[in-house]
Amino acid sequence: MPLANTADFFASASGTLSNTMGGSSGVLLAILFAAAGSAAAKGAAWGPALQSGLRRMMEYGGAKPGDRTMVDALEPALAALVSGKSIATAAMAARKGADATAKMTKAKAGRSAYVSATNLQGIVDPGAEAVARLFEGLAKN
Secondary structure: OOOHHHHHHHHHHHHHHHOOOHHHHHHHHHHHHHHHHHHHHHOOHHHHHHHHHHHHEEEEEEEEOOOOOOOOHHHHHHHHHHOOOOOHHHHHHHHHHHHHHOOOOOOOOHHHHOOOOOHHOOOHHHHHHEEEEEEEEHOOO
């Protein structure tokens, strides 16, 4: 991975996700990182570039905060980073967002949209959980 250049790193991450990660999550995350790479190439720092990527991902995928998707964890985590908070604080924000999905009984996007409310109650959205765990892992290192 080209770590010395943010735009190249994001573009490489996009290509890797696109080629190796199945399902809609792989496509959506590839879109996020491709857009983040474009923003970084125009001078955006990591946080704002990733927020730009998140906006593009939401545009293509149709999900927004509150829809019971990975966006519920990504959006608050990236907002924390952009506001200058630590990765540990971003991880806590992601966890809070992910945990909130367990109280959402109506998914408006993603695979959970096909699951009944009774089967969603008390279960954290898998995509949001994955995002929270990623940030928690980053915070440990």
